[in-house]
Amino acid sequence: MSDLTLYVGNRVYSSWSIRGYLVVKYSGLDFNIIDIDLDQVGYGKRQIRDVLELSPTGCVPILQHKGLLIWDSLAIAEYLNELAPNANLYPKDKNARAIARALTCEMHSGFSALRNNMAHNLKRRVKEQDWDTDTRFEIKRVEDIFTQTRADFGGKFLFGDKPGIVDAFYTPIASRLRTYNVTISDAAREYCETLLSQPDWLEWEKSALEGWKPFNAGPWDTIYE
Ligand SMILES: N[C@@H](CCC(=O)N[C@@H](CS)C(=O)NCC(=O)O)C(=O)O
Structure with a gap:
């Protein structure tokens, strides 16, 4: 089990999670991935309880490395660049x-x-x-x-x-x-x-399509089909 964990949102929709995921993959580091269902009360307001337990921003992606929690895809990318200097990120x-x-x-x-x-x-x-x-x-x-x-x-x-x-x-x-x-x-x-x-x-993409379910939170029913 790696000491690096990436928390991501619903894979079909979460463009910010894609950035985090691809950068960890490109770092070549071994990591765990945990999906958080954003289709919950508080979505769109950054008030999803499961996310707030990890980050005060209420947003994914979040990277956990040992005791450290890093939010925001750009901060995650910069941290991985330091953690894996030879990956030439x-x-x-x-x-x-x-x-x-x-x-x-x-x-x-x-x-x-x-x-x-x-x-x-x-x-x-x-x-x-x-x-x-x-x-x-x-x-x-x-x-x-x-x-x-x-x-x-x-x-x-x-x-x-x-x-x-x-x-x-x-x-x-x-x-x-x-x-x-x-x-x-x-x-x-x-x-x-x-x-x-x-x-x-x-x-x-494959895992996103396999794990897809309709997204009901928010006013975007026709988009999130
Ligand atoms: N600037 C942030 C933006 C992250 C963001 O907006 N994430 C969306 C998911 S794609 C989110 O978690 N939204 C939760 C909500 O709107 O309640 C980053 O780069 O990580």
């Missing part, structure tokens, strides 16, 4: 690492239109729709990030041929673009396909 080169961190932080704190209008649901596929200006702007920014970063630093992934923290953080975006059938450039699509055929993602 960020690029080795100082300048590339700075850009990788900037892109990770951009994902972590931005893209609110995309998040709000494209609720994460890896099971769902819907027809392409007309997006509002803000969403279109963010889709374009994502395309530019995918294309330019790979041109400047990349291989298969954004910074080489191995996935790292920044790739983990953009994987739920690739999943959203697929769910909502968003038209993007060929270069951007190629990177999305790389992310969505990566074995650790496929393992998550």
Whole structure:
């Protein structure tokens, strides 16, 4: 039994949990995973009792290492980067690492239109729709990030041929673009396909589909089917 445990939410929906999961996988460390059903009283208000017992934020993912509890996917990623320095979760080169961190932080704190209008649901596929200006702007920014970063630093992934923290953080975006059938450039699509055929993602996706049950909490019944 490993001394590292990751607590995650409902796998079909929880995009933040995906980030945490992929980073732990990419760290190469052995870990346990505990699923918390977010379909409970308090969901959407960060007041689910089972989550609050672990983190004052009321949010997953949460990483437990020995006596330490770490909340927030970015803090989890940074902690794992320190715990597994040889996994190269960020690029080795100082300048590339700075850009990788900037892109990770951009994902972590931005893209609110995309998040709000494209609720994460890896099971769902819907027809392409007309997006509002803000969403279109963010889709374009994502395309530019995918294309330019790979041109400047990349291989298969954004910074080489191995996935790292920044790739983990953009994987739920690739999943959203697929769910909502968003038209993007060929270069951007190629990177999305790389992310969505990566074995650790496929393992998550398979377990998510196998463990799926309808999500009733919140007002999003039609989205969370
Ligand atoms: N910034 C946080 C956000 C985490 C977050 O919003 N998690 C959602 C699940 S995807 C959650 O736990 N929501 C509980 C709720 O809304 O009550 C992170 O990076 O971990």
